[in-house]
Amino acid sequence: xxxxKGGTMIVDRSSSTLHRRPKFGALLHSETSVFSNSQEEEIxxxxxxxxxxxxSIYNYESASVVSSTAASEAVSxxxxxxxxxxxxxxxxxxxxxxxxxxxxxNFPRNGLIGSLVREEGHIYSLAVSGxxxxxxxxxxxxxxxxxxxxxxxxxxxxxxVKAIVISGDRIFTxxxxxxxxxxxxxxxxxxxxxxxGSLPAFMDFLKGSVNPKNYVEVRRHRNVLxxxxxxxxxxxxxxxEQGILYSGSWDKTLKVWRIATSxxxxxxxxxxxxxxxxxxxxxxxxFTGSADGTVKVWRRELYGEGTKHFMLQTLLKxxxxxxxxxxxSESAIVYCGSSDGLVNxxxxxxxxxxxxxxxxxxxxxxxxxxAGNLVFSGSADKNICVWRREASGAHSCLSVLTGHTxxxxxxxxxxxxSNKEEDQRxxxxxxxxxxxxxxxxxxxxxxxxRQLRLLEQNRANSGVSSPSGSVASxxxxxxxxxx
Numbered sequence: 001x002x003x004x005k006g007g008t009m010i011v012d013r014s015s016s017t018l019h020r021r022p023k024f025g026a027l028l029h030s031e032t033s034v035f036s037n038s039q040e041e042e043i044x045x046x047x048x049x050x051x052x053x054x055x056s057i058y059n060y061e062s063a064s065v066v067s068s069t070a071a072s073e074a075v076s077x078x079x080x081x082x083x084x085x086x087x088x089x090x091x092x093x094x095x096x097x098x099x100x101x102x103x104x105x106n107f108p109r110n111g112l113i114g115s116l117v118r119e120e121g122h123i124y125s126l127a128v129s130g131x132x133x134x135x136x137x138x139x140x141x142x143x144x145x146x147x148x149x150x151x152x153x154x155x156x157x158x159x160x161v162k163a164i165v166i167s168g169d170r171i172f173t174x175x176x177x178x179x180x181x182x183x184x185x186x187x188x189x190x191x192x193x194x195x196x197g198s199l200p201a202f203m204d205f206l207k208g209s210v211n212p213k214n215y216v217e218v219r220r221h222r223n224v225l226x227x228x229x230x231x232x233x234x235x236x237x238x239x240x241e242q243g244i245l246y247s248g249s250w251d252k253t254l255k256v257w258r259i260a261t262s263x264x265x266x267x268x269x270x271x272x273x274x275x276x277x278x279x280x281x282x283x284x285x286x287f288t289g290s291a292d293g294t295v296k297v298w299r300r301e302l303y304g305e306g307t308k309h310f311m312l313q314t315l316l317k318x319x320x321x322x323x324x325x326x327x328x329s330e331s332a333i334v335y336c337g338s339s340d341g342l343v344n345x346x347x348x349x350x351x352x353x354x355x356x357x358x359x360x361x362x363x364x365x366x367x368x369x370x371a372g373n374l375v376f377s378g379s380a381d382k383n384i385c386v387w388r389r390e391a392s393g394a395h396s397c398l399s400v401l402t403g404h405t406x407x408x409x410x411x412x413x414x415x416x417x418s419n420k421e422e423d424q425r426x427x428x429x430x431x432x433x434x435x436x437x438x439x440x441x442x443x444x445x446x447x448x449x450r451q452l453r454l455l456e457q458n459r460a461n462s463g464v465s466s467p468s469g470s471v472a473s474x475x476x477x478x479x480x481x482x483x
Contacts, residue, residue, distance in 0.1 A: 136161025337365025
């Protein structure tokens, strides 16, 4: 570089940047100047490792970057910039201070405990009994897990395992081939599961097949036995008090079984399309959801010497398929997930009138579960939304659990036995078509995402930042009609 007199002037480029006048854009983004290049790289590496190792573990660590650079900020002209002052929004009297600190170590958190992976197939069904977790997949195997480790397993001859229900020492599995198989846990060897029969029982099948009146026409020139499903068993639900098992199928029927005798008490043509979900509820009610877009209510009533189910009402009728149902027996609320990504609910306190809609998913809701005041919805968008029902009856989204790389197909919930604190915590199991089961710990006392985002915005407006990313972002890190 030449000077005015024609001589040569040497300039050190590494130091020249220290004497440049800051541009207007730099003032607008002066917060980033607090970090050195090495600090930025360290933060980015930490965030990347957190995303890839456990993308849904929500850690609330203290933000200490600003305090560690307080000395440099004090002498920096950026600190006096009008663009770096706290926003009057944060001082508004309409903004209520939050009664918690999400960066505190004792702050209740929703996050991932671990993952169970066995390359056997997509996970379609889950069930929890004591300290054992049963998982069903399209590999025809039922795996049994204990303390997050592979404990044992048993295999059926055919049929993808679409549903699992446990009653005492017996395990009922519903399969793609239309069969319901019954297994029994050995009292001497907890690793041994023996098949003890199927529904209907073999002798009942033989007796029924003799009488032509026991057949129904399902297609042209095809008759099947009324007491047997002829298409995939998509769902099952247990009424332990009455000793009854309900099964729904793609053959459009709802069947009622007496557990003690393995007899089919009723076979009901419940819908015009596949039955995707059935759940035993309160007040002797049973709810069914179908690919025909309806949710129906059935009541068990005395009929002659026994009981019979009669349709009471239709809660929902829409174009989108109903893919999941769940009932909160304590609050007497029915939840329904559908292929449009919405969760509708109805309340008994309002005579089963429509209570509202929960909007949190971009794709079909494939499974639902309830526990305490919480509702869990798993979706084809690979996420699990955690909803809390408030005392007013309104629902708020507490967390969005992310980490699965495939649609979330099934959910199971149990009480967190290791929790010794006052707040209610739950262990949530989620099975996915990514061939994994993830285990989460969820608290009812976690503040909702909207409050966390408000807190984060207030911190950002006041010039405070967190090195590990925003709290709210960490909290929320196939439209087939047959489900």
